[in-house]
Amino acid sequence: MADENSVNEVLLVIGDQQRKISGWNNVRITRGIERLPSDFNLTLTEKYPGVADVVVNAGDPFQLFLGADVVMTGYVDTLTDGFDAQAHTVAAAGRSKCSDLVDCAAEWPGMQIVNSDLAQIATQLAVPYKGLGVQCDLTDLPKVQQLNILLGETPWSIIERVSRFSASLAYDNAAGDLVLARVGTTEAASGFEEGGNVESARTVFSMLDRFSEYMAVQQALDMLSDLSGGSLNVITKVTDGGVARRRQRVIIAENLSASGLAITEQRAVWEMNRRIARGAAVQLTTDSWRDAAGQLWEPNTLARVHLPTLKVWESQLLIGEVTYRLDDEGEHADLLLMPPDAFAPQPFLLQPQFADVLGTDVRGIQ
Known part of the structure; x- marks a missing residue:
């Protein structure tokens, strides 16, 4: 061995x-x-x-x-x-190889994206960069009907907003390729246990960004919305029962289509769930770069966390970030973990203007 x-x-x-x-x-x-x-x-x-x-x-x-x-x-x-x-x-x-997506200006024939989904867009944007691939197993990606690329904007700025429109995460893997994926459901072979493999840990339980009520408002930005017969200023409310005092947040959603109300509801629920999840972050240092099966700790992987002293009991959290360290004191891994909802992409309308007239697919989270 x-x-x-x-x-x-x-x-x-x-x-x-x-x-x-x-x-x-x-x-x-x-x-x-x-x-x-x-x-x-x-x-x-x-x-x-x-x-x-x-x-x-x-x-x-x-x-x-x-x-x-x-x-x-x-x-x-x-x-x-x-x-x-x-x-x-x-x-x-x-x-990683994805640095070119972040640093360089986007190249696209004609500088206009037409009738393409996220995977197709990311793959085309990666073409100028030798050896840079795109890994995507998603089969339900919506089409972008038309998107003009601004001169000088980076491939990553385009991929980032189309990823939100497509309810997808975008990050790189060990091979340096771009990964398009949902929030992970794969579990590590082992987790993190106080008195076991955890050297130090810190929790941040915060009410700073939480509100008792989230009110999402559908507000028209064009003068042709009435042609669709849709209702303007649709209001959806969701309540966070964990906030004791009244704290209201108003969200003006970009909704000018028949599916606008659904996006408004999704956005309000997303705001609440994301803020609750981000108010329960765990930062810890473990004594190994690997889990019990010998696999490296990987981002977008679920892991069980049990830290009774910090009031974290048998929680299934998602690894958002991992740092492998080596110094005079040996090997360590620093990890940031949160509930999966903390990483869910924002429901997003890529091109809301005149969508009800042009027939644009304006889906957010499915």
């Missing part, structure tokens, strides 16, 4: 030549479902073997391994080489 050091050895593999660099003594690797792209920082000092063999250039493609598992794929952004009286230090930092 391999020892823990070999199972979790941090290995940076550079370029087509497959240059392999190990011996990193300070490591931070962060991935999450609300951050794009994933990123890393690695440091190697002269007192550790291999520093003289570090051959890395800014811009190099890389794969980053934890043991036998790829944890990130992308490009090295910066290489810092320095020394002081105590040590010679080499530090590398990089991001």
Whole structure:
């Protein structure tokens, strides 16, 4: 059986030549479902073997391994080489392949999207970037009838708003590809237990952003809405019974279509559920990068959390972000977990104006 050091050895593999660099003594690797792209920082000092063999250039493609598992794929952004009286230090930092979606200007034939769904749009926007794929298993994605791309806007700005319209998350995976998915339902083989694998933990129970009543208002923005015979200023109310005093929030929803009322109701419920869930966040540090089955902790995965001292009992929470760390004190994983509703995409009308006249598909969450 391999020892823990070999199972979790941090290995940076550079370029087509497959240059392999190990011996990193300070490591931070962060991935999450609300951050794009994933990123890393690695440091190697002269007192550790291999520093003289570090051959890395800014811009190099890389794969980053934890043991036998790829944890990130992308490009090295910066290489810092320095020394002081105590040590010679080499530090590398990089991001996943999806960094190009965030940094660059969008390219699209004619700069107008027509009759395409989220997966088709993301795939076309990724074409200019060598090796960048799009992973999507969703089969019920609505079509975008027409969307004009603004000169200079990034692919990610387009993908982000079309993702909300499609009720989808968008984040990157270990291969550096863009993932389009719903909130996860897969459970990790094990969870986090006070007195077991949890080194430290912190909960944030907050009423700061919660309200007793959410009132969503359907408000027309055009002068042709009356042609549809629809009702203007439709009001939907939902109540959070966990808020003791009266606190009302008014949401002006973008609704000019026959399905506007449904979107209004979904938006009000989403606002309430999201705020309740985000008021129960758990931040913890565990003593391993892996669960009981030897799998790396992965974003968008459910895990059981039991922290009696912090009044968290057998809760099934979703991993929103994970940071794998290595320092002089050994290996640790820092995780942010919340109830799944905290990560549900916002119901959203992509192009509400004149939708009832043009017949645009204005679905939000199905």
